[in-house]
Amino acid sequence: MKKDRGMDAFFKPRTVAVLGASSNPKKIGHVIFRNFVENGFKNVYPVNPKAEPAMGHKAYPSLASIPKKIDLAIIATPAETVPELMEDCAKKNVKAVVVISGGFSEVGRKDLEDKVKEISKKSNIRVIGPNCIGVMDKSRGVDTMFLPTYRLARPPIGNIAFLSQSGAVGSAIVDWCGKEMFGISKFISYGNAVDVNEISLIEYLSKDRDTKVIAAYLEGTHNGRELMRVARKVSRKKPIVMIKAGRSENGAKAVASHTGSLAGSDQIFDSACRQCGIIRAYSTEDLFDYAQALDTQPVAKGNRIAIITNGGGFGVIATDSCEEEGLVLAKFEDKTIEEVKKGIPWYAVPKNPLDIVGDADAARYRTAIENAAKDPNVDGIVCVVLFQTAPLESEVVDVIAQAMEYGKPIVVCSAGGDYTEVHRKMLERSGIPAFPTPERAVRAMGCLVKYGRYLQKTKGR
Amino acid sequence: MKKDRGMDAFFKPRTVAVLGASSNPKKIGHVIFRNFVENGFKNVYPVNPKAEPAMGHKAYPSLASIPKKIDLAIIATPAETVPELMEDCAKKNVKAVVVISGGFSEVGRKDLEDKVKEISKKSNIRVIGPNCIGVMDKSRGVDTMFLPTYRLARPPIGNIAFLSQSGAVGSAIVDWCGKEMFGISKFISYGNAVDVNEISLIEYLSKDRDTKVIAAYLEGTHNGRELMRVARKVSRKKPIVMIKAGRSENGAKAVASHTGSLAGSDQIFDSACRQCGIIRAYSTEDLFDYAQALDTQPVAKGNRIAIITNGGGFGVIATDSCEEEGLVLAKFEDKTIEEVKKGIPWYAVPKNPLDIVGDADAARYRTAIENAAKDPNVDGIVCVVLFQTAPLESEVVDVIAQAMEYGKPIVVCSAGGDYTEVHRKMLERSGIPAFPTPERAVRAMGCLVKYGRYLQKTKGR
Numbered sequence: 001m002k003k004d005r006g007m008d009a010f011f012k013p014r015t016v017a018v019l020g021a022s023s024n025p026k027k028i029g030h031v032i033f034r035n036f037v038e039n040g041f042k043n044v045y046p047v048n049p050k051a052e053p054a055m056g057h058k059a060y061p062s063l064a065s066i067p068k069k070i071d072l073a074i075i076a077t078p079a080e081t082v083p084e085l086m087e088d089c090a091k092k093n094v095k096a097v098v099v100i101s102g103g104f105s106e107v108g109r110k111d112l113e114d115k116v117k118e119i120s121k122k123s124n125i126r127v128i129g130p131n132c133i134g135v136m137d138k139s140r141g142v143d144t145m146f147l148p149t150y151r152l153a154r155p156p157i158g159n160i161a162f163l164s165q166s167g168a169v170g171s172a173i174v175d176w177c178g179k180e181m182f183g184i185s186k187f188i189s190y191g192n193a194v195d196v197n198e199i200s201l202i203e204y205l206s207k208d209r210d211t212k213v214i215a216a217y218l219e220g221t222h223n224g225r226e227l228m229r230v231a232r233k234v235s236r237k238k239p240i241v242m243i244k245a246g247r248s249e250n251g252a253k254a255v256a257s258h259t260g261s262l263a264g265s266d267q268i269f270d271s272a273c274r275q276c277g278i279i280r281a282y283s284t285e286d287l288f289d290y291a292q293a294l295d296t297q298p299v300a301k302g303n304r305i306a307i308i309t310n311g312g313g314f315g316v317i318a319t320d321s322c323e324e325e326g327l328v329l330a331k332f333e334d335k336t337i338e339e340v341k342k343g344i345p346w347y348a349v350p351k352n353p354l355d356i357v358g359d360a361d362a363a364r365y366r367t368a369i370e371n372a373a374k375d376p377n378v379d380g381i382v383c384v385v386l387f388q389t390a391p392l393e394s395e396v397v398d399v400i401a402q403a404m405e406y407g408k409p410i411v412v413c414s415a416g417g418d419y420t421e422v423h424r425k426m427l428e429r430s431g432i433p434a435f436p437t438p439e440r441a442v443r444a445m446g447c448l449v450k451y452g453r454y455l456q457k458t459k460g461r
Numbered sequence: 462m463k464k465d466r467g468m469d470a471f472f473k474p475r476t477v478a479v480l481g482a483s484s485n486p487k488k489i490g491h492v493i494f495r496n497f498v499e500n501g502f503k504n505v506y507p508v509n510p511k512a513e514p515a516m517g518h519k520a521y522p523s524l525a526s527i528p529k530k531i532d533l534a535i536i537a538t539p540a541e542t543v544p545e546l547m548e549d550c551a552k553k554n555v556k557a558v559v560v561i562s563g564g565f566s567e568v569g570r571k572d573l574e575d576k577v578k579e580i581s582k583k584s585n586i587r588v589i590g591p592n593c594i595g596v597m598d599k600s601r602g603v604d605t606m607f608l609p610t611y612r613l614a615r616p617p618i619g620n621i622a623f624l625s626q627s628g629a630v631g632s633a634i635v636d637w638c639g640k641e642m643f644g645i646s647k648f649i650s651y652g653n654a655v656d657v658n659e660i661s662l663i664e665y666l667s668k669d670r671d672t673k674v675i676a677a678y679l680e681g682t683h684n685g686r687e688l689m690r691v692a693r694k695v696s697r698k699k700p701i702v703m704i705k706a707g708r709s710e711n712g713a714k715a716v717a718s719h720t721g722s723l724a725g726s727d728q729i730f731d732s733a734c735r736q737c738g739i740i741r742a743y744s745t746e747d748l749f750d751y752a753q754a755l756d757t758q759p760v761a762k763g764n765r766i767a768i769i770t771n772g773g774g775f776g777v778i779a780t781d782s783c784e785e786e787g788l789v790l791a792k793f794e795d796k797t798i799e800e801v802k803k804g805i806p807w808y809a810v811p812k813n814p815l816d817i818v819g820d821a822d823a824a825r826y827r828t829a830i831e832n833a834a835k836d837p838n839v840d841g842i843v844c845v846v847l848f849q850t851a852p853l854e855s856e857v858v859d860v861i862a863q864a865m866e867y868g869k870p871i872v873v874c875s876a877g878g879d880y881t882e883v884h885r886k887m888l889e890r891s892g893i894p895a896f897p898t899p900e901r902a903v904r905a906m907g908c909l910v911k912y913g914r915y916l917q918k919t920k921g922r
Contacts, residue, residue: 102808102819103808107807147849147850147851151848151849151850151880151881152849152877152880153878153879153880165774166773166774166775167772168770168771168774168775168819169774169775169778170774171877172847172849172876172881173876175849175876175881176876176878176897178879179877179878179879217774219777243778245774245778245781246777246781247781247784248781249784250780250790251778251781253780254773254776254777254780254814255777257810257812258773258774258776258777258816259773283898283900284778284876284898284899284900285898285901309629311627311628311629311630311633312627312719313625313626313630313678313680313706313719314629315719316627316680316712316715317630317704317706317712317745319709319711319712320706320707320708320709322709323708324709328711329711347563347568349718351718353715355718355719358563358629386632386633387612388612388629388632388636389608390608390609390612415633415636415637415745416612416613416632416633416636417614417637417640418639419611419612419613420612420633420636421640436637437745438745439745439746
């Protein structure tokens, strides 16, 4: 594929040069170099004019002086120096360059940016940036994020690829994933996008075996028609979740001064997304929640939902939320009702939402979930598990995880404090998306229903 | 006030009897008795038929045998025994009773519930419950919540009173407050509400000096007209934030089988809320966020908002959210722009949203926030603080807290992982509501604008 030309060099480089890496730990280049070393990446070379060693590693005064071929160069030097360094990269036949440096079109230096673009084109070098925080692929030891690890946690290796036009939004998301222990396959902040942009990234990630879900923060698109063409193709095999900022009039103006993108008409973008299967998130929370649900759960085959809860109030809230999401309450089969009746006390009523009441234990959850999962009228299960009650032991986590064998999507709401949070995370590590509010759980289920519907609609086309 | 007759006995009892407290730590009565003892409450008496001591405290075989007057009795025995125990309370001239026990109208035993109601009326005893988790006022050592403290954290003493028709929703909220360290003045789960209900509670809390904000979870109201009359009066001096579940058709049905309330038309309820100043939350997250904002921040005098951020993308998202909330971007005065210019680098643009860019430190935040706060065109400040960047030291927390002296509302968004969370909590403990997403921060500001508008509209009326 011509489009993917050289993209692998960003994520699977054999050799890396960090331009601007010196002994000064305050310098961005130093931090990036250290990331590679600490990740166990072997062939990484610091480059700085005085050839000052970095972290005891021999440094080079120039790219040319490195006695090896270089796949990936990372530039973290002042903007004015970047065009010349790009020329060095061209001479050295570097395949890909990440330009971390800011100080280009975003501050009125379009001239410098145009030079970078020109060299990229004429020398066939792939470029990410400038004005970005670059790329991360922990499975290969690649990490150009120059933000201190004590401030920005690095998430574990997983299946979600995040791409972000904004470095700040991107780094907050990565940090958040680190805290929640959500696995990331790749992270890319593409900044001013002189070459690689959201379109080439989505295309590349669609073929990346490590990536199951593509999540994106965009402020504008570099080519709406092309984005839609690519998305239509990709979304049939991998979900694309997208938050597109600059929806409002003032938001669009803010976008223009932030990334210089044209935000465009939001309504047009919205209907384009629907047509080509992009799942649009309208809040940062949803972006995150949708990606998690799509990563761990199968899509729903329909919109008929069973709600199971040990707290009636949360059952009511979840029911309200279902209606808002276009989900309907499944009508249980008679057989389901009979079976559930056997496992719940006389004062609980075997209907949907299924309130198995405050003294429910893990066994009662098992009865409810298994029978709901077996019911052909049920397409997905929203399970509210309140851990404040004494009879509910941690075993319920296994009970819910085991119910995944029925092949229907399950999401959980567990609202509360520290004891609850421990269990919420146990659920998540067992592959069950678990949310601190019923509304978020239902919206995540809504996403699985919408994507399921899109896949069915486009099947065979 | 006739309406408040005896209500103090729930929250400020001098003497308490726990009916059903025994030596068995698995019994609800035991847990409740222990709460009082552990809170240092002196005059609490366990009562059980065999006079088994509880936690080494002398127990009594009946209420009558306690050689003291009893202000508050807590009943945690099977439903069938409750009417008789209520009669005992009447004979003993107990002022108030919390009936924790379930097994009444919610399971078809309206007969038992009617008896409790009848005794309450004829003997002038105030009753909370049955089928509830009761009351908590930590400042007086009162806590009838029978959920284990290791599962359900108790929040610190503060200004927000929570009342909940659902015990499960209530306990999840209390637990959540415990984790977030939000201060609660009083918590009340009122269950089947044979006597005390949402209306009497709102009226009582309006006069409670410890309570600044009233937050409520309702599934229905016991008297819509009366609720509105009381709310109209109360909301002029204290904000009432309310989540009303059963909004959808199926949600209303779920309500009927959960608490037996009539959910009623949601549109009518909605316009009634607007008329009488109830701030309606449409999600559990909002209920919580609104209460926190109203507790710590002044209301906004208008809807002109300044957005300050060290990450452009979050500035864009916040701008979008403002439009959704009916907030407008403030137009800075020339003087503000001049002053801000002095404190930001050349590559940052002094306009709203004010992106002070990724290398912002605490001093730059000070310039931005102080000047925005002084600008007469600004009614409130939404401040995005991303802690992932190296130059931003913890001092920014003090900078933001100090800006409260200008008397304008400030809310913060800090998105990220553990390092961020530590600082988000530092902000909250300094009295600044700080949220993990920009959308939530803006919605909280929206609430301060809406309530401010209501206060202005009703002033002098």
